[in-house]
Amino acid sequence: MKTDRGSISPFGIGLASISVATALVVYLSGMMLIAQHRLQGDSDLALLQAHQHSVQELEYAEYSLVQTQLQRYFQANNVQGLSFIDLEVEEFESRMRLCSNLTLPFSAISLPTSIAVCAESAVASFDPRDGLRVQS
């Protein structure tokens, strides 16, 4: 090197950018992972409770009863931001797919501020007429 003139700014800016990007990726991926995990837990427990309740009341799963209990559970568990619920109820089996809007901390800069996180659950019970398990 002929002289020691110059600056390490380009190197520093590059390193700073990479470190901020890494921290941001870890933060956002962690946030999404936790939100998905939480939604999956809420979905499983809500459907289990709603299906159990309907089977105890009527000996089979009934759509409106399962739906009412789901809403009750979500309210009690303070589940917010649900954007989509697809519920299928058969006699001894209930299935649900639901999505929630996760708000990202980007409102200051004009980037999309929410992302959909989805979960799917299924519950099956015994048929009391023949005692066979329909599906595990």
Place this chain on the structure above:
Amino acid sequence: MKDGSRGYAAIEIIVYSILPLMVFALVPAGYQVIQKQLAAESVVRMVAREMMIDKPENPEASAASLANEISSDFGYPASLRISCLENCDEDGGWYLLQVNIDSVQARKVAVIENR
């Protein structure tokens, strides 16, 4: 190198090298927090599920022992708090479970009906 530029170089090294390294150092700490939060979510979910299926006679004692058992599998000591949300009697009720692992917290509702 002149004295002035030497001082400037020192500031550049501090601002552009040490600060990014400090940000990098936060990444493992962030992973730890995420791991603990996921563990807490899993513990509370498994405890609530077990309670809803087994319908124990004594939900408080049963939830605490389940939480200890499950959290020891994860390798994190967890503390559980259980409180009644509604209709808690000998038939069952709606219980709020709250699991703490260090500073992170997870909560779920467990419903026991027609015990």
